Every structure is written in structure tokens, then in C-alpha cells.
Amino acid sequence: xxxxxxxxxxxxxxxxxxxxxxxxxxxxxxxxxxxxxxxxxxxxxxxxxxxxxxxxxxxxxxxxxxxxxxxxxxxxxxxxxxxxxxxxxxxxxxxxxxxxxxxxxxxxxxxxxxxxxxxxxxxxxxxxxxxxxxxxxxxxxxxxxxxxxxxxxxxxxxxxxxxxxxxxxxxxxxxxxxxxxxxxxxxxxxxxxxxxxxxxxxxxxxxxxxxxxxxxxxxxxxxxxxxxxxxxxxxxxxxxxxxxxxxxxxxxxxxxxxxxxxxxxxxxxxxxxxxxxxxxxxxxxxxxxxxxxxxxxxxxxxxxxxxxxxxxxxxxxxxxxxxxxxxxxxxxxxxxxxxxxxxxxxxxxxxxxxxxxxxxxxxxxxxxxxxxxxxxxxxxxxxxxxxxxxxxxxxxxxxxxxxxxx
Amino acid sequence: xxxxxxxxxxxxxxxxxxxxxxxxxxxxxxxxxxxxxxxxxxxxxxxxxxxxxxxxxxxxxxxxxxxxxxxxxxxxxxxxxxxxxxxxxxxxxxxxxxxxxxxxxxxxxxxxxxxxxxxxxxxxxxxxxxxxxxxxxxxxxxxxxxxxxxxxxxxxxxxxxxxxxxxxxxxxxxxxxxxxxxxxxxxxxxxxxxxxxxxxxxxxxxxxxxxxxxxxxxxxxxxxxxxxxxxxxxxxxxxxxxxxxxxxxxxxxxxxxxxxxxxxxxxxxxxxxxxxxxxxxxxxxxxxxxxxxxxxxxxxxxxxxxxxxxxxxxxxxxxxxxxxxxxxxxxxxxxxxxxxxxxxxxxxxxxxxxxxxxxxxxxxxxxxxxxxxxxxxxxxxxxxxxxxxxxxxxxxxxxxxxxxxx
Numbered sequence: 001x002x003x004x005x006x007x008x009x010x011x012x013x014x015x016x017x018x019x020x021x022x023x024x025x026x027x028x029x030x031x032x033x034x035x036x037x038x039x040x041x042x043x044x045x046x047x048x049x050x051x052x053x054x055x056x057x058x059x060x061x062x063x064x065x066x067x068x069x070x071x072x073x074x075x076x077x078x079x080x081x082x083x084x085x086x087x088x089x090x091x092x093x094x095x096x097x098x099x100x101x102x103x104x105x106x107x108x109x110x111x112x113x114x115x116x117x118x119x120x121x122x123x124x125x126x127x128x129x130x131x132x133x134x135x136x137x138x139x140x141x142x143x144x145x146x147x148x149x150x151x152x153x154x155x156x157x158x159x160x161x162x163x164x165x166x167x168x169x170x171x172x173x174x175x176x177x178x179x180x181x182x183x184x185x186x187x188x189x190x191x192x193x194x195x196x197x198x199x200x201x202x203x204x205x206x207x208x209x210x211x212x213x214x215x216x217x218x219x220x221x222x223x224x225x226x227x228x229x230x231x232x233x234x235x236x237x238x239x240x241x242x243x244x245x246x247x248x249x250x251x252x253x254x255x256x257x258x259x260x261x262x263x264x265x266x267x268x269x270x271x272x273x274x275x276x277x278x279x280x281x282x283x284x285x286x287x288x289x290x291x292x293x294x295x296x297x298x299x300x301x302x303x304x305x306x307x308x309x310x311x312x313x314x315x316x317x318x319x320x321x322x323x324x325x326x327x328x329x330x331x332x333x334x335x336x337x338x339x340x341x342x343x344x345x346x347x348x349x350x351x352x353x354x355x356x357x358x359x360x361x362x363x364x365x366x367x368x369x370x371x372x373x374x375x376x377x378x379x380x381x382x383x384x385x386x387x388x389x390x391x392x393x394x395x396x397x398x399x400x401x402x403x404x405x406x
Numbered sequence: 407x408x409x410x411x412x413x414x415x416x417x418x419x420x421x422x423x424x425x426x427x428x429x430x431x432x433x434x435x436x437x438x439x440x441x442x443x444x445x446x447x448x449x450x451x452x453x454x455x456x457x458x459x460x461x462x463x464x465x466x467x468x469x470x471x472x473x474x475x476x477x478x479x480x481x482x483x484x485x486x487x488x489x490x491x492x493x494x495x496x497x498x499x500x501x502x503x504x505x506x507x508x509x510x511x512x513x514x515x516x517x518x519x520x521x522x523x524x525x526x527x528x529x530x531x532x533x534x535x536x537x538x539x540x541x542x543x544x545x546x547x548x549x550x551x552x553x554x555x556x557x558x559x560x561x562x563x564x565x566x567x568x569x570x571x572x573x574x575x576x577x578x579x580x581x582x583x584x585x586x587x588x589x590x591x592x593x594x595x596x597x598x599x600x601x602x603x604x605x606x607x608x609x610x611x612x613x614x615x616x617x618x619x620x621x622x623x624x625x626x627x628x629x630x631x632x633x634x635x636x637x638x639x640x641x642x643x644x645x646x647x648x649x650x651x652x653x654x655x656x657x658x659x660x661x662x663x664x665x666x667x668x669x670x671x672x673x674x675x676x677x678x679x680x681x682x683x684x685x686x687x688x689x690x691x692x693x694x695x696x697x698x699x700x701x702x703x704x705x706x707x708x709x710x711x712x713x714x715x716x717x718x719x720x721x722x723x724x725x726x727x728x729x730x731x732x733x734x735x736x737x738x739x740x741x742x743x744x745x746x747x748x749x750x751x752x753x754x755x756x757x758x759x760x761x762x763x764x765x766x767x768x769x770x771x772x773x774x775x776x777x778x779x780x781x782x783x784x785x786x787x788x789x790x791x792x793x794x795x796x797x798x799x800x801x802x803x804x805x806x807x808x809x810x811x812x
């Protein structure tokens with residue numbers, strides 16, 4: 001047990017401090033094509049808390065045995081929305097419990113559902129930090145619009161789940177190799193069949209102590225790039241974090257796992273454009289025509305999720321100015337050519353769950369391309385990973401990308 | 407109250423008769439690219455029944471006030487699947503009740519979900535009929551494969567929900583303007599986060615007495631065809647009945663409703679190919695270059711759902727031989743040109759829920775194309791609609807497409 005066992009205070013004062021401690025970093029627009037109405041939102045001020053009884057408290061798993069998304073904390077946050085009752089209801093924190101849904105609930109038939117993935121990190125100073133949560137809130141509201149579900153004020157939600165984390169703070173692993181994964185989820189719960197917008201919804205947040213997403217840190221991630229299946233397409237929902245981007249990919253994921261790969265690298269179109277990995281955005285480092293190292297990643301053209309880590313990698317790289325940085329299309333033909341010419345140096349994935357994961361292999365057209373990511377002497381991915389985790393775990397204190405929960 | 411109030415017998419004999427009464431029509435392949443393993447299936451023989459207590463029985467709605475998918479019968483069918491417990495468990499009929507799901511259930515995050523839509527019809531002879539149920543079972547198994555969920559023997563499921571319908575037979579409207587909608591649903595319920603196949607699942611069937619899908623029988627359906635949003639794409643899941651085909655379309659459906667349209671006509675690609683309407687396949691009747699009436703519908707190229715009514719319309723039309731029948735691409739440019747040349751006669755949608763619904767208007771590129779479907783003196787859609795409902799409601803007795811529940 002390496003969780004911090006600390007007495008929790010829930011006096012009005014500590015709550016006020018908690019609110020004040022939310023220091024906002026300058027909001028970075030992911031996309032601004034939609035209008036969000038945050039004035040029609042639930043309020044943190046209306047939050048009620050029903051704590052779990054002592055016998056309901058779960059045994060915490062050992063941090064070194066943590067995998068991804070298998071354990072959950074003692075409490076959860078729930079916020080219902082009923083169009084007929086004026087919209088958003090008061091947020092409530094309750095013991096972690098099963099959801100009771102009507103069998104016709106729209107989420108179960110028409111996939112009216114979306115989610116976010118965030119983490120709370122226990123810093124080396126003992127403080128718990130969030131990483132750029134406002135970006136997740138903006139993307140979550142965009143996903144809600146795409147799903148015909150109600151939007152909300154992201155700041156209010158952050159305050160609500162910050163309180164939840166504070167209540168379950170013993171669950172934030174006391175380790176820089178683990179964290180508390182935060183899963184805000186929004187589902188349409190109208191108990192009616194028919195492909196129509198859902199007039200009622202449930203926003204809930206669950207917390208899960210997690211270790212690595214991939215059990216591959218020493219060997220790198222191996223991906224299957226099969227042009228037969230497509231994840232996203234122009235005019236689709238590839239840039240929203242909706243359930244529908246995942247369900248139809250499972251058959252292919254299963255196929256990849258069966259063949260010994262860890263995940264699928266999704267390609268698009270006749271030129272086999274590299275898009276993303278479902279759970280990760282993709283980056284490539286190569287020697288360009290001028291002999292310089294260049295970091296390149298696919299552009300935000302609607303086919304990929306606008307990742308928070310992706311955005312952070314680009315921002316850090318541009319700030320450092322040590323290598324060229326481009327957002328542009330990457331086709332498999334280029335990947336193969338650069339590999340053959342020994343100019344392909346690194347490939348890696350980025351995401352909240354996997355942070356930065358080196359890619360060591362891509363299966364494409366019945367051959368395996370052995371990416372030398374982990375053979376570089378001074379790889380960019382390692383430098384980025386270190387810097388990001390240094391921010392997240394407070395080695396770099398008071399970074400503007402972090403929000404500290406006192 | 408126009409429901410048939412009949413005493414229900416559940417003796418072993420009547421159940422045997424019910425099984426025998428399932429007369430199978432020759433199975434028509436929807437697509438045969440996947441391998442289904444029906445030997446790993448639940449069995450009708452293992453079905454248990456827990457009847458609702460008298461106080462749990464619902465008041466039945468008046469048939470003339472029925473809308474679509476708002477009322478549900480007194481019982482439901484549930485079949486769980488647990489990989490770790492040998493796969494499919496014994497089917498059970500229970501009182502209609504809410505589902506209890508773990509907040510991390512994969513269906514709520516990654517849209518691992520699929521469904522079917524079928525109907526039970528109360529014939530003019532008092533008998534209850536199903537329409538080509540084996541086609542829905544085949545499509546449901548294909549959708550399950552696409553979602554990484556377990557397949558099953560369709561005949562076993564038909565027998566199980568036939569028993570359910572028999573128990574709730576008073577709910578089958580005694581009217582040829584209504585029917586009992588059957589909604590088999592299969593969801594992934596693994597309580598773990600992470601984009602991976604679900605090792606546990608729930609197949610359930612709920613029943614809903616329904617009237618018309620659209621409240622537009624006199625004016626026809628008005629559709630918005632906006633090239634901005636895409637429903638399906640090559641390599642996607644447009645030909646599987648998975649929830650993911652619907653969730654991301656809701657924003658557009660909302661937009662269409664707001665503008666006064668009933669539904670969206672989904673287009674694909676730069677040539678604005680007509681695909682389908684989400685809840686309907688699409689047909690067009692026009693005067694071809696030889697001056698003949700020709701019925702045309704988009705082909706099964708992966709972008710549209712292989713509809714049972716679509717298949718039946720094509721089969722009937724080819725059998726009749728009274729007009730030319732084609733499955734081929736239709737672009738909006740052609741629709742506009744035929745309309746301008748007064749050669750566009752009819753457009754209509756087909757589906758289990760809507761049967762055959764005439765289309766009277768298409769909004770495209772900021773203009774409305776007034777389709778003269780309902781102005782024809784001898785429209786094909788009406789002939790097809792009459793013939794199909796004559797089969798479904800037993801005016802044409804013992805048709806090979808029907809399965810009678812004695």
C-alpha cells in the first residue's frame with residue numbers, strides 16, 4: 001500500500017481553498033466552430049455529497065499491480081439532465097454504484113454517448129495535480145454537440161470532480177509510475193426507441209487508479225496497419241470523443257491482438273494516410289531532405305482526435321526549437337520509403353492514458369516494419385515524456401499547464 | 407382497447423405446437439463474407455420464465471394513440487454471455503425491468519452495441535405473424551462480429567422471443583395500422599475501461615406496440631440532404647446495424663428537425679451519392695431513357711444497411727416484372743436533372759419501422775425539390791406497400807415470408 005493515508009477535511013473553508021486553488025491556464029482552443037452555451041449549466045455550488053458507509057469502502061489494489069481501468073474508487077459524481085424539468089439537475093457525489101437504465105435508453109441502441117480521459121497525478125511534493133483540464137472540457141462540450149446532448153460550463157464540472165478526487169484522494173497512487181484516471185461520461189438516457197435527440201442525459205464521472213496503458217514499455221508498441229478498415233472519414237465524428245469511434249473498430253482490434261499486435265494504426269484513403277491509433281495520436285521523427293531531425297504528426301483535419309498530449313508535444317517542441325516541427329499528412333508509402341533509406345528515426349503514440357509510448361513495429365501489407373524508435377541514442381520521445389511527466393508530477397513546480405488540488 | 411383479450415396457455419403442448427409452427431422460409435443471404443458459429447449458442451430448450459405479478463402489469467395504450475417506441479410490454483427476454491463461464495448462459499424471460507449496469511460497462515463508453523428491428527403482426531385471421539425473421543438474425547450475427555461480440559444460432563433466438571411474444575400476445579395490436587415492434591439488442595457489458603473486446607455481453611429483447619414511424623402518411627416525408635455530414639464510408643460499419651451508425655448523426659437530425667424536415671437523407675462523396683435515411687433505405691421511380699418506369703435503389707456496397715424490406719421490394723418487383731428494376735448508384739445531380747425534366751415520378755423509403763413511406767420533399771443546396779410521389783395516379787410505392795402489408799397481416803395467407811405463431 002503506497003497510497004497516501006491522509007485525514008480528509010470537508011469543512012466549508014477547505015472547500016473554498018480548493019476552489020481558489022484552481023488556477024486556470026490560458027485556454028487553448030481545440031476548435032471553435034461550435035457555439036457552447038455554458039450559461040445553461042449545472043453549478044458546483046449545488047453539489048451534494050453522500051459518502052459511502054465504512055462497509056462500502058473498497059480495498060485498494062497494490063500500485064505495482066495496477067493495470068488500466070479495472071479498479072474504481074469508492075465514490076462517483078452524477079449529474080442528470082431532464083429537458084422537461086428545466087435541464088441540468090444538481091450534481092451529486094454518491095458511493096460508487098451500478099447505473100439503473102431503462103432497456104430502451106438511447107445510449108444502449110443509438111450510441112448517444114461520449115467521454116473524456118484525464119488524470120490526477122500525485123506529485124513528488126505530495127500535491128495532486130490535473131493537467132490542462134480545460135482542454136478536455138472544451139472537447140467534451142464539442143462531443144456533446146455532435147451527439148445532440150446538452151453542453152455545460154467546463155469550469156463547474158472541473159470543480160465538481162475535483163471535489164470527488166478530494167474525497168477519494170487516498171486512491172491517487174503515491175507513485176510517479178501511476179495516476180488516478182478520470183473518466184467523465186455523458187450518455188443519452190431517454191427511454192424511447194427512434195433515432196431522435198435524447199431529451200434526458202446523465203453525466204457521470206468515475207475514477208480509476210491506473211498503471212501503464214500498454215505493458216510494453218521495454219519493447220515498444222506493435223501496431224497493425226490494415227487498409228481494409230477505416231476509423232474515421234471527412235464529415236464523420238473522428239474528431240469527437242464519442243463511443244461510435246470505438247465500437248466498430250473492435251473487430252479489427254481483435255484481429256490485431258490475435259496476430260500478436262497491441263493495437264491498430266488506422267489508415268485513411270487510397271494513399272494509406274496515417275491517422276491515429278484509437279487510444280493515441282501518432283508522431284514520427286525522421287531525417288528530412290536537409291538532413292535535420294523533423295517531428296511530424298497528422299493535421300487536425302477531422303480524421304483524428306485533437307489530443308491534449310498531442311497539443312502539448314507540439315507546443316513544447318516549438319518552444320524548444322531544437323528540431324523542425326510539422327503538422328501534415330503522412331502516408332504509409334513515405335513511412336516505408338524513409339525506413340528503407342534509414343531516415344526513419346522514431347515513431348510514438350501520445351494520449352492521456354498512454355502518455356507517450358514508443359512504437360517499435362508496424363505490420364503493413366504482410367510485412368513488419370521494425371521502427372528503430374528505441375535504438376536511438378538521444379530520442380525525442382524520451383525527452384518529451386520526461387518533460388511532460390516532470391510537469392505532471394510536480395518536478396517542475398507551478399507549471400501553467402497544471403491545476404493543483406490543495 | 408382493441409387488443410385481443412385471449413386466455414394464454416403455457417402447457418408443454420402449446421409450447422411444442424409453437425415450436426412446430428415456426429415454418430422456415432428459404433434463408434436469403436444478406437451477405438456471407440463472415441463465418442458465424444451457431445453451434446456456440448444459447449438454447450431455447452434452456453429458457454426459463456418468470457412471469458410478472460398482477461400488480462406489475464402495465465395498462466395498454468389505445469391503439470389509435472400509438473406512436474413509435476414509447477410503450478413497452480410486461481415482459482422481456484435476457485440472455486447473458488460470460489466468456490469466463492463458458493459463454494452463453496440460459497435464456498430467461500422476466501418482467502420488464504430496468505437494466506443494472508456497471509458505470510464502466512463497455513457499451514456506455516465504446517458503443518459496443520447493436521440491435522435489430524422486427525415486428526409481430528396481428529393478422530386479419532387473428533394469427534400473429536413474423537416477417538422473414540431469419541434475415542434479421544443473420545444481420546444481427548454480422549453486426550455482432552463487427553462489434554467483437556459473440557454470435558448465436560438465430561433459430562434459437564427466434565424461438566425464445568416467439569415465446570416472449572406469446573406471453574405478451576395481448577400487446578400485439580388488433581389492428582392492421584399497428585404492430586408489435588421487436589427490438590433485439592446486444593451490448594458489451596465488461597466493467598473495464600480500455601478499447602478492447604468485451605468478454606461479457608447481454609442480449610435482450612423488448613417489445614413495443616407501435617403505430618406509424620412518421621406522422622406524415624398524408625403529406626409524405628420531407629428530407630434534408632446536407633453534404634456536410636457523412637453517415638458511412640468504405641471500410642466503415644454502414645452495413646451493420648450498430649449503434650455507432652446513429653449517435654454521430656443526431657446533431658444533423660436535430661438540425662433537420664429544426665428546419666422543418668423529418669429526417670436526413672445521407673449523401674456520400676463529392677458526387678453526392680444518395681445512400682440511405684438512417685431509419686430507411688431509399689428508392690426512386692423515374693422514366694428512363696427508353697420512356698419506361700424504372701425502380702432504382704443504391705447498391706449494397708457497404709455504405710447502406712441491407713434492409714429486409716429493401717430486399718423484399720426488389721424480390722417482389724423482379725417477380726412482377728412490370729417495371730425495370732436496378733441496384734445502382736444515384737447521385738443528387740441525377741435526382742435534380744430528372745426532376746427538372748419531369749421524369750422523376752416517385753421516391754420512397756423502406757424499413758421495418760416505417761414499412762414504405764413516400765418522400766415528398768428533399769432539401770438540397772438551399773432549395774427544396776418537391777418530389778411528386780403522392781401525385782402519381784398509379785404509384786409503385788402504394789402497390790408495394792399494399793402487397794407487403796397484405797402478406798404481413800395475413801390477407802395473403804401462408805406466404806413463405808411469414809412465420810406464424812399459433
